[in-house]
Amino acid sequence: MNENVIQCINLSKDYGSGPVLEQLNLTIGSGRIIGLLGPNGTGKTTLIKILAGLLQPTSGQVLVDGHVPGPESKAVVSYLPDKMYFADWMKAKDLLDLFEDFYADFDRAKAEQMCASLGIVPTQRMKTMSKGTKEKMQLVLVMSRKAKLYLLDEPIAGVDPAARDFIMNTILTNYSQDGTVLISTHLIGDIERVLDEVLFLKDTKVVLHDTVDNIREQQGKSVDALFREMFRMNPIEGGNQDAQ
Amino acid sequence: MLSKLLKYDLSSMLKSFLLIWGAALVLAFVNHFTLGGLHFESSSFMVSSLLKVVPFLMFLAIMVSMAVLTLIFVIQRFYNGLLKDEGYLMFTLPVKPWQLITSKGISAVLVNIISGIIAIVAIMILFPWKDVGEFIREFWNGLFLNAPIPVWQIVVLILEFLFMVLVNVAKSIYQIYAAIALGHQFKKHRVGMAFVMYLLISLALSTIASSILQLIFSSGSITLDTLLDTFSRWNWSFFGSVSFGLWILILIAGVQLVAFHIIAERLLSKRLNLE
Structure with missing residues (x-):
């Protein structure tokens, strides 16, 4: 087994309108929960998609469990995208079959149990499910795998606080203990308690990669407070000067 | 892995096309009786020629719609299935891109072949069965017996x-x-x-x-x-x-x-x- 689950060497990505990631060097070991933090548009999703093999780096190299993204790495990566990836014709059962067919680490019984607790009937068509139920179905599929790397792209964005708790609990109670979980989010307060490490992305670069304990010890503040400090934006002023 | 991919692409194909193929056959069958041989003996020349033209137009409509739907299927299964949201699922499966393409290709070829066969069967159903039988007999004899x-x-x-x-x-x-x-x-x-x-x-x-x-x-x-x-x-x-x-x-x-x-x-x- 490779000790480094993720290795990025001089990784850059440019969509054509300026770099999104620039000369990124990064090493992440196994068995940790890492927060990939940064404001919107700082390359969090881009990094995750490169790791998942959906985007090609413009330059540099990425290794996932020692492999360039491809069938070998995909077999050990469980990826939760920030959008729905179901075909309309599929039923919940079709998806369970698909995951069972392709991923050796998929625990069907566990997935069925989670579906049942969420009230998802296997014969239900994806088309007829609500957006929230679809999101939960996707989470069930991803977390029913005993993966080496979980890539979770904004799993708690756009849901109410109760659903956030459900999602975080599902992740924490189901991820494989030897696996690494990379969660991208800008809602730090909600996940800070579970993180081992954080990665701050700012202006196409990693500006901080440290353990949560170190941050608290050395900076004397929470990750959330540090994040707000680092990414503080001044409110746009103006328009009222005349009145003063 | 290719066979597993095929299983999904083929079931997606069947779900989209069983209805269309069934409808084409049923439509041909219904038209055979309403517009086909039964009324060909009509006394009015106008009516009888019209009744000969209409089934042909119907058949043409079946052929065209089947061809268009098959084309849409080929494009949509590849584009939506691999390069839109569904691609997030397909391209994170532990398979090689050539397997994804080949699986789409095989199911698309099958759709085309089956649609072609259904179209031919639909023509045979649509036209007077006596004539079709005669045509097949002559074709067969010409091909094998008198060749x-x-x-x-x-x-x-x-x-x-x-x-x-x-x-x-x-x-x-x-x-x-x-x-x-x-x-x-x-x-x-x-x-x-x-x-x-x-x-x-x-x-x-x-x-x-x-x-x-x-x-x-x-x-x-x-x-x-x-x-x-x-x-x-x-x-x-x-x-x-x-x-x-x-x-x-x-x-x-x-x-x-x-x-x-x-x-x-x-x-x-x-x-x-x-x-």
Whole structure:
């Protein structure tokens, strides 16, 4: 087994309108929960998609469990995208079959149990499910795998606080203990308690990669407070000067 | 892994097409009775000719809609299935891009073949069954009983012809795949660019074909006459020359098929960008 689950060497990505990631060097070991933090548009999703093999780096190299993204790495990566990836014709059962067919680490019984607790009937068509139920179905599929790397792209964005708790609990109670979980989010307060490490992305670069304990010890503040400090934006002023 | 992918692509295909195929057959069946042979003996010439035209138009409508739906299916299963949201699922499966493309290709070829067969069956149902039976009987007799060449040669030629059709169908589908993969390389207007790429590929192919022909005949040493003369000196049988012609067509389509597959596979392997 490779000790480094993720290795990025001089990784850059440019969509054509300026770099999104620039000369990124990064090493992440196994068995940790890492927060990939940064404001919107700082390359969090881009990094995750490169790791998942959906985007090609413009330059540099990425290794996932020692492999360039491809069938070998995909077999050990469980990826939760920030959008729905179901075909309309599929039923919940079709998806369970698909995951069972392709991923050796998929625990069907566990997935069925989670579906049942969420009230998802296997014969239900994806088309007829609500957006929230679809999101939960996707989470069930991803977390029913005993993966080496979980890539979770904004799993708690756009849901109410109760659903956030459900999602975080599902992740924490189901991820494989030897696996690494990379969660991208800008809602730090909600996940800070579970993180081992954080990665701050700012202006196409990693500006901080440290353990949560170190941050608290050395900076004397929470990750959330540090994040707000680092990414503080001044409110746009103006328009009222005349009145003063 | 390819067989597992096929399982999903084929079930998606069946879900979309069973209804269409069923409807085409049922429609043909219904039209056979309402517009077909039953009323052909009408006293009015106008009515009777109209009643002969209408079923033909109906049949044409069935054929056209089936062809259009098949084309939409080929494009949509590849584009939506791999390069839109569903691609997030397919491209994170532990399979190679050539397997994803081949699985889509095989199911698309199957849809085309089955649609073709259904169309032929629909024609037979639509027209007066007595005439269809007569036609089949005559066709069969002409082909096998009164043929000037041995039956086994006819069977071989039919198989070669069907293989030629198959390779050409696959080639046409893969030309669409290559165009979509090329269109995917653009930042914007990817669908429009795929269409442009399709036209450019077609243009390039016809240019290549005409340049090759020009090259052969422009030298002056080869003319249509010398070519025919050469063939006649080879003293080939009917079977040999038709078979030779079919294999040339198979080779031409086969080379294009392989080239389109390589274009689509390389682009989706090395330059995939699901944004």
